[in-house]
Amino acid sequence: MVLPGRIRPFIFGRRRLAYNPAMSSPGPLFRPYSRLVKIEILGKPYEVPEGNMLLRCFQYLSPEEVALGRFCWNEDCQYCRVVYDLGEGTPQRSAISCKLMVQEGMRVVEVAEEIRYCLRRVVSI
Numbered sequence: 001m002v003l004p005g006r007i008r009p010f011i012f013g014r015r016r017l018a019y020n021p022a023m024s025s026p027g028p029l030f031r032p033y034s035r036l037v038k039i040e041i042l043g044k045p046y047e048v049p050e051g052n053m054l055l056r057c058f059q060y061l062s063p064e065e066v067a068l069g070r071f072c073w074n075e076d077c078q079y080c081r082v083v084y085d086l087g088e089g090t091p092q093r094s095a096i097s098c099k100l101m102v103q104e105g106m107r108v109v110e111v112a113e114e115i116r117y118c119l120r121r122v123v124s125i
């Protein structure tokens, strides 16, 4: 029964719509990790969560800036490109950090301009 002058709650089908935080939550930002691994970025040491992609590790160091960066996270933009090696005497490789798993002792020797900008407060460049 509808009473004139009264506002009815919005009903979709037979159920009332209600805010459900579980439905809008994107899930945890980082893959589960139990320890931090030591890496080097442009010659400076950092500790980042193991078992995560390198770009996510950059986000660990600079959460706001990387979240607002122009990253596609799916291999399209190439704004996350880095050059890295795995320690003294190992070959340097180019990779996209959104698909590169971080490893203990990884040394990032070059970063794309977008990453450089996002890490500007963490790594004084």
Ligand code: FES
Pocket: 071, 072, 073, 074, 075, 076, 077, 078, 079, 080, 081, 096, 097, 098, 099
């Ligand atoms: S974030 Fe776009 S290719 Fe990695």
